[in-house]
Amino acid sequence: MSDPLDDLFGALADPTRRALMVRLVSKGPATATVLSADFPLTRQAVVKHLQALEAAGMVTPERQGREVRFRADPEPLAAAVGWLLDAGASWDRRIDRLRGRVGSRAGSTTREH
Template identity: 60%
Template sequence: MAARIVRVGTVIAVTPEPDGGALDRLFGALADPTRRLLLQRLVQHGPQSATRLAEGGTLSRQGVTKHIQALEIAGLVCSRRVGREVQYRATTAQLASAVTWMLDAGSGWDRRLDRLRRDVAG
């Protein structure tokens, strides 16, 4: 499977195996239910700090921070300093990259996935 330039959303992504470890970090980040929950909360309620994300939950602030950093390394969130707090915001870039990899992997033995892949790439 050769590398290819793919456009998804507003993003130009090189796929698949962008650098090998990128997909590891990406799928690894999504493999944890806590991280998926944090990601969804960022999507639904907008940018928040780690402290904000931790309050009300059962996880300590440092626990949240570790998960958020995993998401950030995976390219699923990005951070911005605002005053004395750091706000995290969800990003679609790598999510699109993962979708593309899976569509590539699935195409060729599933015709509809293949058609969908061409739609995304177009």
């Protein structure tokens, strides 16, 4: 019953996780083991971060043989942008302008609660 936004922003709140996302986006999918080599972290630590990102739907695990390759998933980011625009709507002209232009596409922008 927890708001997906919690997981989303929560995942984004950690610099390591943001870095992981950037890394996955720019250099493509990778396994936790590989990632742990590029970051000053244990494989297990990386795994935990990836789990947090997965819970937020920002990353998807894909098994290939004995490896598990993680791929970045953009969808949730749109939801985040959506909330930000909703929250800012009719608040400040700048944000309002943003909203107007993006609007239609931001799609599932409107949320419950």
